[in-house]
Amino acid sequence: GENVEQHPSTLSVQEGDSAVIKCTYSDSASNYFPWYKQELGKRPQLIIDIRSNVGEKKDQRIAVTLNKTAKHFSLHITETQPEDSAVYFCAAPLRTGNQFYFGTGTSLTVIP
Amino acid sequence: EPEVTQTPSHQVTQMGQEVILRCVPISNHLYFYWYRQILGQKVEFLVSFYNNEISEKSEIFDDQFSVERPDGSNFTLKIRSTKLEDSAMYFCASSREDTNTGELFFGEGSRLTVL
Numbered sequence: 001g002e003n004v005e006q007h008p009s010t011l012s013v014q015e016g017d018s019a020v021i022k023c024t025y026s027d028s029a030s031n032y033f034p035w036y037k038q039e040l041g042k043r044p045q046l047i048i049d050i051r052s053n054v055g056e057k058k059d060q061r062i063a064v065t066l067n068k069t070a071k072h073f074s075l076h077i078t079e080t081q082p083e084d085s086a087v088y089f090c091a092a093p094l095r096t097g098n099q100f101y102f103g104t105g106t107s108l109t110v111i112p
Numbered sequence: 113e114p115e116v117t118q119t120p121s122h123q124v125t126q127m128g129q130e131v132i133l134r135c136v137p138i139s140n141h142l143y144f145y146w147y148r149q150i151l152g153q154k155v156e157f158l159v160s161f162y163n164n165e166i167s168e169k170s171e172i173f174d175d176q177f178s179v180e181r182p183d184g185s186n187f188t189l190k191i192r193s194t195k196l197e198d199s200a201m202y203f204c205a206s207s208r209e210d211t212n213t214g215e216l217f218f219g220e221g222s223r224l225t226v227l
Contacts, residue, residue: 032214034215034216042220043203043218043219043220044203045218046216046217089154099157099160099170100145100157102147102155102157103154105153
């Protein structure tokens with residue numbers, strides 16, 4: 001199956017600083033890469049996604065970059081706020097099957 | 113905005129008992145999924161379902177698990193004989209397209225506690 005690795009597992013930043021979370025994947029045929037945010041006790045919710053025909057996508061304070069050659073993609077959060085504190089998961093699909101594999105998650109804490 | 117709904121939100125059961133978790137996917141979606149999340153761990157794929165049959169399943173999805181779409185709206189996960197290690201949050205998800213193109217929409221989850 002798809003092997004998705006995510007780093008770091010925990011991340012603490014001061015409010016206003018930037019946060020970067022990185023994921024690598026193994027299936028070179030994957031071409032859709034979402035990021036999910038999960039607050040404590042809640043369901044994962046999509047915050048941004050990118051398809052393989054672009055290298056970067058931005059939505060206000062959130063951006064995702066994709067390097068298909070190196071098979072990694074990153075989540076960038078700028079001007080972090082306390083409400084950004086959550087667990088973030090990347091995911092990548094297995095091209096030959098109908099399933100997403102999730103990374104191990106990054107617990108982000110934004111310190112006011 | 114349409115969303116995936118799941119019942120029950122929390123179920124407590126004795127080891128060895130059968131459990132059925134229910135989901136109503138978004139109505140125009142074609143692909144359905146069950147995922148599991150043990151407390152504090154990552155979201156793990158169990159099974160995907162398309163065109164009234166299982167399209168993919170993981171190693172976790174062994175013979176004690178089954179899925180069914182008994183009517184046009186419900187999608188169920190049955191655990192035949194629960195074990196302590198089945199305690200987890202179970203998320204149902206649906207998508208309009210397959211996983212290489214489409215967003216997964218998750219339900220709120222069903223927390224299963226096996227005693």
